[in-house]
Amino acid sequence: MxxxxxxxxxxxxxxxxxxxxxxxxxxxxxxxxxxxxxxxxxxxxxxxxxxxxxxxxxxxxxxxxxxxxxxxxxxxxxxxxxxxxxxxxxxxxxxxxxxxxxxxxxxxxxENKVGNFKFTGDARLRYTGSNDARDSKFEYRGRVKFEATVNDNTKAVVRLANSKEFGQNDDKNTTNASIDRVYVQHNFGKYATVAAGRQDLVVGNGLAFDGTFEGVVATAGKDKLNASVAYGYLQSGSYLAPGENDSKNAKKLNKIDRAQNAQVSVYQLNYNPTAKVAVKGFYADVHEENVDNAYGASLDLKLGNKVWAGGEYVKTETQGANGEAWTAGLSYGNYNMAKQGTWSVKGQYYNIKKDAPLVDTTLSFVDKDQKGVLATAKYALAKNVGLAATATIDTKGQDNKAKAESYRADLNYKF
Structure with a gap:
């Protein structure tokens, strides 16, 4: 010294x-x-x-x-x-x-800051399969996010992503590299924030949409009660139901599915009366001809330190019962990827009708026009290294005919 x-x-x-x-x-x-x-x-x-x-x-x-x-x-x-x-x-x-x-x-x-820049990232190795071995594939993805502090109230974010899929039946294996997030966020005092650019957007709890959005999101309020308005274009997901294609639904779907740029306004309200209760509601106004608006609500309950229970419901405005989707689940554990040895298990029942407004859902490989159980287990192998396994159980169509089961394993890293 x-x-x-x-x-x-x-x-x-x-x-x-x-x-x-x-x-x-x-x-x-x-x-x-x-x-x-x-x-x-x-x-x-x-x-x-x-x-x-x-x-x-x-x-x-x-x-x-x-x-x-x-x-x-x-x-x-x-x-x-x-x-x-x-x-x-x-x-x-x-x-x-x-x-x-x-x-x-x-x-x-x-620790990862140089001057006014901070960078973080993640990497993922994923294997997806089903009862039909021909549907299996392997994927890797890496992302690095750069965050620049402009001043005390403003930051700019850019994220670079690179992914590659290897499918057994693919004519060619594809690599995708892109700038998948780029936005500026500004705080107006303590209770109002506006973000503009390509960013994440979660509608409700993500049953209808949890993906890439390009536009403006304004949020106002406190932790217990806040509201947000998003105006712009959905950049991920699809409105198509299983078996549908552009030629069959050209008038209704071709414009927004090929470009993945449905114009929407999303209004959300979040209420947390206590630290263990969260209630959310949303209304999505889709500014596209022949595409229905949608609304929904979700409830999350923390029952002690390790038990969670919750559910979500979404529906189109005019499609009646065929436009509904709902899920209810229960989990146990305290998984935290930053803490080695932590784990959790979760089971969710889902019921997705054919015309339900699912565009880019957190239920991952669950399709429309089916119902069943989604089981997930997570374990932190080491600090910032997590293993997750997901599988469908008792999957059926709305006609109660059995459908193929799917499963997935992820190895995740954060830095």
Missing amino acids: MKKHLAVLAATAVLGVTSAFAANPFSDVTPQDWAYQAVAQLASQGIVNGYPDGTFKGQQNITRYEMAQMVAKALVRQDRVDAEQNAIINRLANEFSAELNNLGVRVATL
């Missing part, structure tokens, strides 16, 4: 302390001392502290804990230094992250 005098000189340079004179706070640091000015400047701003007896003990080696204290105070001043000094502070925060955590200073968000 370096001597304290050297450490405070380095800290002075990093922090850009510019005051020329400050009162001497330590009895063993005199104006004739070569580090006098640096020590006095940092002490006057509370960045370094002495011992209870009023001494600084500058000839002693500085401990990692003492250095971490200086770094913690440097983090508070990070918005007042230049880019080079900012990068040095970030490197110091990484080096002393354990000591900073012990001091109660959260530095996880700084």
Whole structure:
């Protein structure tokens, strides 16, 4: 470890302390001392502290804990230094992250930060199969998200994604690389936020839509009660039911399914009367000819620390019983991908009618015009490494005829 005098000189340079004179706070640091000015400047701003007896003990080696204290105070001043000094502070925060955590200073968000940029990412390996072996395929996907802080109220986000599928019956295996998220988010005070660009949109709990949206989303309210309005274009999913195709439904479906750009306005209300109860409702106005509007509601209940129960219902405005879909489920466990050894199991019953408004659903490979049970198990193999397995059970069509069962295994990584 370096001597304290050297450490405070380095800290002075990093922090850009510019005051020329400050009162001497330590009895063993005199104006004739070569580090006098640096020590006095940092002490006057509370960045370094002495011992209870009023001494600084500058000839002693500085401990990692003492250095971490200086770094913690440097983090508070990070918005007042230049880019080079900012990068040095970030490197110091990484080096002393354990000591900073012990001091109660959260530095996880700084570990992958350079200047005003932060980056995170994830990777996934997936195998999907069914009773029919010809339907099996393997997929890998990697994504990296860059988040830039523009100012205290504004951030810009760009995410790069690359995926590849290997199917047994594919004429060719495909690789897709794209910028799948790019948007700007601005906070208007504490209770209003607007995001514009290509972003995630979850309608209700995701039974109808949980995918890519391009447009503007405005949210207002507090944690217990908030509302949002989204206006723009759906960029993922499909309105088609099983067996339908563009030629058969050209007038009704061709425009929005080929381009995947249905124009919509989505109005949502979220209510959390307690920490263990969440109620959501939505109305989706689809601005496309011959395509129905939809509405829905969901309920989530936390029954203790490990038990969840919930369900969701969605329906088109004019299709009657054929336009309905609902699901109800129960889970047990406390799976957290960041905590090794945590796990959970979940079972959901679903009933999806032929004309139900499912576009890009969280029920993954569940199709319209069928019903059955979806079972899921998750386990954290290591910190930020998770294994998930999903399978359909007792799958039937609405005519009660048995359908093929499907299953899927995912290995997920976060960084």
